Each structure stands twice: as structure tokens, then as C-alpha cells.
Amino acid sequence: xxxxxxxxxxxxLLGSVWLLVAxxxxxxxxxxxxxxxxxxxxxxxxxxxxxxxxxxGLSYFFGLRNLENRSVELSLWDFIAVGDLHVDxxxxxxxxxAVFVLLITGVGFLIHVYAVGYMSHDAGRRRFFxxxxxxxxxMLLLVLxxxxxMLYVGWEGVGLASYLLISFWNDRPSAxxxxxxxxxxxxxxxxxLAIAIFIMFATLGSTQFADVFNGASQLAGSTILILGLLxxxxxxxxxxxxxxxxxxxxAMEGPTPVSALIHAATxxxxxxxxxxxxNPIFSLDPTLQTxxxxxxxxxxxxxxxxxxxxxxIKRVLAWSTVSQIGYMFLGVGLGGGAYALAIIHLLAHGFxxxxxxxxAGSVMHGMKDQVDIRRFGGxxxxxxxxxxxxxxxxxxxxxxxxxxxxxxxxxxxVAAFERDDWTAWLxxxxxxxxxxxxxxxxxRLFVLTFHGPKRWTEDIDHPHESPPVMTVPxxxxxxxxxxxxxxxxxxxxxxxxxxxxxxGEAHEPVxxxxxxxxxxxxxxxxxxxxxxxxxRNGTALQEQPAGPVVRAARRNLYTDAFxxxxxxxxxxxxxxxxVFLDNRGIDGLVNALAAxxxxxxxxxxxxxxxxxxxxxxxxxxxxxxxxxxxxxxxxGWLA
Numbered sequence: 001x002x003x004x005x006x007x008x009x010x011x012x013l014l015g016s017v018w019l020l021v022a023x024x025x026x027x028x029x030x031x032x033x034x035x036x037x038x039x040x041x042x043x044x045x046x047x048x049x050x051x052x053x054x055x056x057g058l059s060y061f062f063g064l065r066n067l068e069n070r071s072v073e074l075s076l077w078d079f080i081a082v083g084d085l086h087v088d089x090x091x092x093x094x095x096x097x098a099v100f101v102l103l104i105t106g107v108g109f110l111i112h113v114y115a116v117g118y119m120s121h122d123a124g125r126r127r128f129f130x131x132x133x134x135x136x137x138x139m140l141l142l143v144l145x146x147x148x149x150m151l152y153v154g155w156e157g158v159g160l161a162s163y164l165l166i167s168f169w170n171d172r173p174s175a176x177x178x179x180x181x182x183x184x185x186x187x188x189x190x191x192x193l194a195i196a197i198f199i200m201f202a203t204l205g206s207t208q209f210a211d212v213f214n215g216a217s218q219l220a221g222s223t224i225l226i227l228g229l230l231x232x233x234x235x236x237x238x239x240x241x242x243x244x245x246x247x248x249x250x251a252m253e254g255p256t257p258v259s260a261l262i263h264a265a266t267x268x269x270x271x272x273x274x275x276x277x278x279n280p281i282f283s284l285d286p287t288l289q290t291x292x293x294x295x296x297x298x299x300x301x302x303x304x305x306x307x308x309x310x311x312x313i314k315r316v317l318a319w320s321t322v323s324q325i326g327y328m329f330l331g332v333g334l335g336g337g338a339y340a341l342a343i344i345h346l347l348a349h350g351f352x353x354x355x356x357x358x359x360a361g362s363v364m365h366g367m368k369d370q371v372d373i374r375r376f377g378g379x380x381x382x383x384x385x386x387x388x389x390x391x392x393x394x395x396x397x398x399x400x401x402x403x404x405x406x407x408x409x410x411x412x413x414v415a416a417f418e419r420d421d422w423t424a425w426l427x428x429x430x431x432x433x434x435x436x437x438x439x440x441x442x443x444r445l446f447v448l449t450f451h452g453p454k455r456w457t458e459d460i461d462h463p464h465e466s467p468p469v470m471t472v473p474x475x476x477x478x479x480x481x482x483x484x485x486x487x488x489x490x491x492x493x494x495x496x497x498x499x500x501x502x503x504g505e506a507h508e509p510v511x512x513x514x515x516x517x518x519x520x521x522x523x524x525x526x527x528x529x530x531x532x533x534x535x536r537n538g539t540a541l542q543e544q545p546a547g548p549v550v551r552a553a554r555r556n557l558y559t560d561a562f563x564x565x566x567x568x569x570x571x572x573x574x575x576x577x578x579v580f581l582d583n584r585g586i587d588g589l590v591n592a593l594a595a596x597x598x599x600x601x602x603x604x605x606x607x608x609x610x611x612x613x614x615x616x617x618x619x620x621x622x623x624x625x626x627x628x629x630x631x632x633x634x635x636g637w638l639a
Contacts, residue, residue, distance in 0.1 A: 005209065005210045005213045005214055005280070006069075006210060007069075007071045007072060007073035007092060007094070007146070007210060008067065008069060008071065008072050008073065009072065009073060009074070010072035010073060010074040010091075010093065011072075012063070013059065013060065013063045014060055014063050014064065014072045014074075014093060015074060016056075017060055017072075017074055017091055017093045017144070018074065018076060018091060019053075019056055020053055020056060020057060020060070020101060020105075020140050020144060021091075021137055021140050021141050021144065022137075023049050023052055023053050023056070024049050024050060024053055024133040024134070024136045024137040024140070025133070025134070025137035026049075027045055027046060027048075027049035027130075027133045028046075028130045028131070028132075028133035028134040028137060030042075030045065031045060031046060031126055031127070031129055031130030031133065032127065032130040032131075032134075036126075038126050039125070039126045042125070042126035042129055042130070043115075043116050043119070043125050043126060043128075043129045044116070045129070046112060046129030046130070046132055046133050047109070047112045047113055047116060047129075049133055050105055050108050050109045050112050050133070050136060051109050051112075053105045053136070053140075054102070054105035054106050054108075054109050057098075057101040057102050057105050057106075058102065060093060060098070060101070061098045061101075061102060064093060064094075064095070064098055069498065070094060070095055070498050071092070071093070071094035071095070071498065071499075072092075072093050072094070073090060073091070073092050073093075073146050074090060074091045074092075074093070074146075075088045075089075075090040075146075076088070076089045076090060076091070077089050079149065079150070080149065084205060085201060086206075087147060087149045087150075087207060088146065088147065088150075088208070089150065090145070090146040090147065090150065090208075091144045091145065091146055091150075092144060092145065092146035092209065093144065094498070094499055095495050095496050095497075095498055095499050096143075096273075096276060096277060096343070096496060096499040096500070097143050097144050098495075099343065099347060099492065099495070099496070100143040100269070100273060101140065101143065101144070103265050103269075103346075103347055103350045104136060104139050104140060104143070104265055104266055105136070105140075107264060107265040107350045107351065107354050107477070108136050108261060108265055108266070110354070110473040110476055110477060111257050111260050111261050111264075111265070111354060111358065111473070112129070112132060112257075113469060113472070113473050114257055114260075114358050114361070114469070114470050114473040114474075115128070115129070115132065115255070115257035116469050117466065117467050117469035117470040118255065118256060118257055118361055118365065118470060119255060119257070122255075124168070128165075128168060128255065131161055131164045131165050131168065132165070132257070132258075132261070134157070134160075134161045134164075135158065135161035135162065135165060135261065135266065135267075136261075136266070137157070138154050138156075138157025138158045138160070138161055139154065139157075139158050139266045139267070139270070140154070141153060141154030141157060142154030142155055142157070142158060142270055142273070143270075143273055146208065146209055147206075147207045147208045147209055148193075148196075148197045148200060148207040148209070148212070149197060149207050151274070151277075152190075152193060152194065152197060155190065155193065155234075155238070155270065156190065158238070158266070158267050158270060159183065159186050159187075159190065162182055162183075162186075162251070162262060162267055163179045163180075163182060163183040164179075165254050165255075165258040165261075165262070166178050166179040166182050166251045166253060166254040166258060166262075167179025167180070167253075167254070168254055168255060168258065169253070169254070169255070172253065174253050175253040175254065177250075177253075178247075178250040178251055178252075178253035178254070179253075179254075181246070181247050181250050182247040182248075182250065182251050184247075185237060185244050185246060185247040186237045186238060186244075186247065187237075188233070188237055188244060189233050189234045189235070189236055189237015189238060189244055190234060190237060191233075192229075192230040192231070192232075192233030192234045192237070193230065193231065193233070193234030193274075195230050196227055196230035196231050196234065199223070199226065199227050199230070200212050200227070203219055203223060204216075204219075209277070212280075212281070213280040213281070216280055216281050216284060217280075217284060221285065224281065224284050224285045224288070225285055225287060225288055227281060228278075228281055228282055228285060228288040228291075229288065229291065231274060231275065231278055231281070231282075232275070232288075232291065232292060232295065234271070234274060235270075235271030235272070235274045235275050235329075236271060236295060237271070238267060238268065238270040238271040238274070239268050239269070239270065239271030239272060239325045239328075239329070240268055240321070240322050240325060241271065241295050241296070241299045241322070241325060241326065241329055242295055242298050242299045242302060242559075243559070243563070245299060245302070245303075245322050245559070246556070246559060246560055246563060248263070248268065248318055248321065248322055249315050249318040249319055249322070249556075251263075251318070252312070252314040252315055252318050256314065256357060256358065256360060256361030256364065257358070257361065259314055259317070259318070259357045259360075259361075260353075260354045260357035260358050260361070261354075263317070263318060263321040263353060263357060264321075264349065264350050264351075264353040264354035264357060265350040265354060268321060268325055269325075269328075269346050269350070271325070271329075272325065272328045272329065272332060272342060272343070272346055275292065275329070275332045275333075276332050276339055276342065276343060276499075276500060277499075279332070279335070279339055279499075279500055279501070282332070282333075282335065283335050283501075289333050289334070289335050290333070290423070291333075292329055292332060292333030293329075293330055293333035293334060293416075293423075293427055294333075294427075295326075295329055295333070296326045296327065296328070296329030296330035296331075296332075296333055297326065297330055297416075297426075297427050297430040297431070298326075298430075299322060299323070299325070299326035299329065300322075300323045300324075300326025300327050300329075300330065300430065300431070300434045301323075301326075301430055301433065301434055301437070302322070302323075302326075302557055302559075303319045303320060303321075303322035303323025303324075303326060304319075304320075304323050304433075304434050304437035304438055304441060305437065305549075305553050305557065306319045306322075306553050306556055306557060307319035307320050307322075307323065307441045307442075308437065308440060308441035308444065308553060309550055309553035309554045310554075311372050311373055311374050311543075312371045312372065312373075313360045313363065313364075313371050313372075313373050313376075313445065313449065314357070314360050314371060316373070316441065316442075316445045317353070317356055317357055317360060317445075320353075320397065320438070320441070320442060321353060323434060323438065324345070324349050324353070324397070326434070327342075327345060327409055327412055327431065327434070328342040328343075328345055328346050328349075328412075329342075330342075330412055330416060330427065330431060331345065331412045331415065334412075334415050334416065334418075334419070336501070337415070337493070337501075338412065338415040339496075339500040339501070340492065340493040340496045340497070340500050341408070341411045341412050341415060341493070342412065343492065343496060343500070344408050344411075344485075344488055344489055344492050344493065345405075345408035345409055345412060347408075347484065347488055347492065348396070348404040348405060348407070348408040348484045348485045348488065349397075349405075349408075351396075351404065351477055351480030351481050351484045352392075352393040352396035352397050352403075352404060352405065352477075352480070352481035352484075353393070353397070354477050355389055355390070355392065355393040355474060355477035355478055355480070355481050356390060356393040356394070356397070358470070358473060358474055358477065359386050359389055359390035359393065359474060360390075361470075362383065362386040362465075362466040362470055362471070362474065363376070363379065363383065363386060363390075363449060365466050365470070366379075366382070366383055366386075366463040366464045366465065366466065367379075367456070367460055367463055368459060368460055370456075370457065370460070373445060373448040373449050374448065374455060374538075374539055374540070374541050375455050375456060375457055375541070376448060376449045376450070376454075376455065376456070377448065377449070377450075377451070377452045377453050377454045377455045377456075377538055378450075378451070378452065378453060378454035379449060379450045379454075379463055380450040380451060382462070382463040382464065382465070383450075383463060383464070383465045383466075384465065385465055385466075385471045385474060385475065386465065386466065386471070386474065387450045388478065389471075389474040389475060389477065389478035389481075390446065390449075390450070390474075391446065391450075392478040392479075392481045392482055393477075393478065393481045394442055394443070394445075394446045395481075396481040396482070396485070397438065397442055398435075398438055398439040398442050398443070398524050398527075398528060399435055399438070399439075399520065399521075399524055400521075400524060400528075401521065402486065403481065403482055403485070404480070404481055404482065404483065404484040404485025404486065405485060406485065406521075407485035407486045407489045408485045408488075408489065409435070410516070410517060410520055411489070412431065413428060413431040413432060413435065413516060413520055414509055414513055414516050414517075416428040416430075416431045417509035417510050417511055417516060418507050418508070418509045419507065420507045424509070424510045425510060428509075428510070428511070428516075432516075432519055432520060432523060433523075435520050435523050435524055435527075436523030436524060436526060436527040437527060438524075438527070439523070439524040439525070439526075439527030439528040439531070440527035440528070440530055440531045441531070443527065443528040443531035443532060443535075444531040444534070444535050447531060447532055447535045447536055448535050448538065448539060451536060452535070452536055452537055452538040453537065453538050455538055455541060
């Protein structure tokens, strides 16, 4: 498939698109550098910066609509200029970037407003908003960069800011551990993305989107496959997809507004953005697309099964995010018109998932930070606004007609049934099963939290509704949960056509659209009804003996144990082996060599020994790299 990608130079109003990144970045710098002098007003500066950025994003969006090709590029300065490597500090504002800008700043603004009330009694609120603004600035750079290096700078900025936010309450060991876990697991995916960028430069001589996409069709099939798999590894890390999903539920240790921002509108959507942006690469290799679809289908089912066994309100929502991002990966893996379907579901998910996370924070606010849904019940009478808005999010995420999730998730299920071989049944069936399971575990969460008999602990006498600064964002997001899907489906698909292409050639689904819709709604009603029958009268307050499936779900389907056995323990063993060799084998060689070159004693001997050790280790490392490069060339991996 040939691609010819060109971008016009940004002029006029669109020439100031750099302000989208600069405003929240400057706000973050002010909040973090002024220190306590900004404590009294710093949170409002953080809110205002995102509000202004959203207003600018809207003006740029409407300005883009008036252009013929709807894509503009702005080169600010040379970021890297070494030999043949030239990387601009440049931005690209096109239909795909525009929808992400509006999602990040629009939903992000409501989350910032909510955080003013949620963090009102926290002594570090000003610092929190500084990190919040830094996170938004990094995410905006990620989606606005006009080359993979700029994307990577934003990618790493998001990783840093997420670490700071997840471990914000670092006096809690669980929060500090969760922050480190997220940071380290994301480094695995980031390494894949970095190597992919190296391969782009080595084979195409550029990392600019236009150059890469225009030249990708000239690459060997093996190079395309390796490049795509490395990009997928990076996407899986950021979006919490198998096998790098374990960090995402633990990120709930951060303040609830962090959970809403990371899991709804920003960080976890970065992987979907990366694959959608790289669609000219992924569309070249059907095998690569099948791998993406498989990762999405597997992860969406894992998230459903594990979420059904969790009792922490935020962790249930976290696993639902893992599952819903799986649907998005399923969409971008299917290719063609399904690229746009994934982005549409991503936008709708931003509304209803932010709504539900903030609703969970409202419940915690009224229940003295209790998170165990077995200790809730009957809250609909005491927190009516939270109950209604959370209920709208619940109906949206389970895909009930006419709420937004129905209009965005069901088309992905239909697209899965349009594959031209037996995998249509495999992936379509997985998507349908996920719909039923989603309805079950999300109804369980809703019923145990707001209905049935009260099961509160003795220290809670009267739960209360949150203040208006928290409930107003809930109401607005609740309205989005109702209408976003129906309003956005067709217009957004048409808007994204210049970037993601049209619907192209599609096969007839193995089941008719009507049958798929009936099955999807039927499984949704069945799952929700079963959960209502099982949990309408509450549940046991203590964990009960369970069968093998439930036990496995409670232990995250043993994925953590697998990572520990396959990656962590061998890594620890290798590290200890290297330390042993350094202390015994290499030191003996070093001492002998140092003596042979006439080493004396004292400082000179230590200098000679250190030099020989460093030289030996560098030679060993270099030899390994040379052998790896030789094998790659001989096998044609980098042809």
C-alpha cells in the first residue's frame, strides 16, 4: 500500500499551536518553583491554564476545519543535528491530533476543577497541581509532535509525571511501590519504542512522520514486522495491555483525580494513539495486525475476568480500563475503518470513565476514604448526584442503548466479525463475551455501592454528598456519558478520514449486523441481570472460599506470578551472577593484568585496576553488540 503524506506549513492562528504545550508547562514551572508562596492560589492557576489551553484547542480545531488538507506542521528549531541525523522540534496539528487535544484538555479541565475540592485538605495541593499541569503538557507534546523523537520526548515526560502523581502520597509504602512499578514496567515498553525509532533512522534516514510513512512501503517485510512489534511493545506498556498490564491497577494508589486523568483521557490512550498514528506501518503487514488484534482480544477478556473478582472500587474501574483499552486495540488492529472506530470509542470512554472514577472519589469522600465495595450499600439515598451520574457512566460502559458505549463499542464488535477467515468467530466471539462480562462486573460494582442494605463500618454514621466543585464536573461528564457516542460516531469518523483513511474494502460479517446487535444487547442484559440477582442484597463482608476460576481472578490470573518467575527471578539471578564474576573472575583477571603492566600499590594501583576493569567490561559489552548486529544483518532483519 503506497502512502503519500504531506503537511502544509502552519500560518496565521495555527502558527501559535505551540502554546498548547507551553501554557501548562509554564504553569507547572511556576507552581513548582514558587513553592509555598503559591499555596493559596496555585491550584486555581493550574485549573486556569488547562481551561485556556482547551479554549485555544477549540479555536485551532475550527481553524483547521477551514483548510483543504486539514493538516499543518510547525517547525520551531533544530532539536538534534548530528551528521545525517536531523530532528526538528516540530509540531503537527491534524484531525487525529485535534481530537486528542480536545479530549485531553476538555476532560482534563473538568478533572482539574474536581481536584480543587478533592485535594482541598491536602498540604501538598499546589505541588499536586504542578505535577498535574506537567502531565498534561507532556501528553500534549506526545500527540502534537511531528516526528517519533518528539513523540518519545512527550512519552517519557508522561512517564515521569505519572510516577510523580501515582506516588504523590509517598509516605505510604503502597503508593511509593506503585509509582516505582509503573515507572519500571513502562521502561520495558519504552525500550521497544526507542529501538523502533533507531531502526527508522537506520533504514529510512529519518524519524519525521511524513518521511517514515512515505518510505515504509519500501522496507523489507521482516523489517516492517520487527518495527511494528517494537511499536506494539511500547503501546502495550503505556496502555496497560498484555503482557505489561500489571502496573495499571496498582496506579490506583495515587489520588483519585490522578486515576481519572491517567485512566480516562491521557496516559492509557497513548498506546492507541501510537498505533493509530503509525497506521501506514501496521497496514502493510496482516500478520502484524493479527498480533495487535490478539493482544486486544486477550486483554479485554482478562480485564473483565479479573475485574469481576475485585472488591476495591477503584481497582474494579482500573481493570475495566484495561478491558476497554483492549477493545480499542482490537479496533486499531482490525485496520481500515476500524481505526476510526477505536478512536471514537476512546473519546466516549474518556467521558464515562472519568465520570466513574470521579464518582468513586466522591463515594470515598463521603465514606472516609473507604474503598471496599462490600462495606458500602444504600448510598443512593445519601449521595443522589453521585448515584445518578455514576449510573449514567455504568449504563454507558456496559453498552446499553441509547448511551454512548452502545454507539462506540458495538461497531468494533461488528468489525471483528468482518474478518475473512475463521478468526472472525474467534475475535468477534471474544468481543461479544467481553460485553456480557463487562455488564456483569460493572453491575456488581454499581449495585454493591449504591443499592442493597447498608454495610458501613462503625466509624461512618452519615455519608454525605460532595461539594459543588466536585459534583458539577460529575454532572457534565454524566451528560457526556449519555450523548457523546451518538453525537460523535459519524462526524468523528469523517473527520479522521484524511489521517486514518476511509472504510476501504470490508467483508460481509459472518453474522448480520442485526444479529450481532441482538446478541450484544442480550448478553449485556443477561450479565447485568445476573449481577443484580446475585448482589442486590449485598455480599459477604469477608472473603469466602472460592473455586479455581475465582481464585485465579483474585490473583490476577497469575500474571504477576508469571512475570516474577519468567522475568524478575532470572533477572535477579543474572545480576547476582555478574556481581559474583566481577568480585571473583574479572577482579582476578584485572589484578593480573594490572600487575603485568607494572602496577605498584596505593592510588596508582587503584587507577590502573579501575581502568583495566572498565576496559574489559566495555570490550565484553562491545563484543556482544557487534555479534548481535552481525546476526541481524546476516538474517536480513534490517534489510
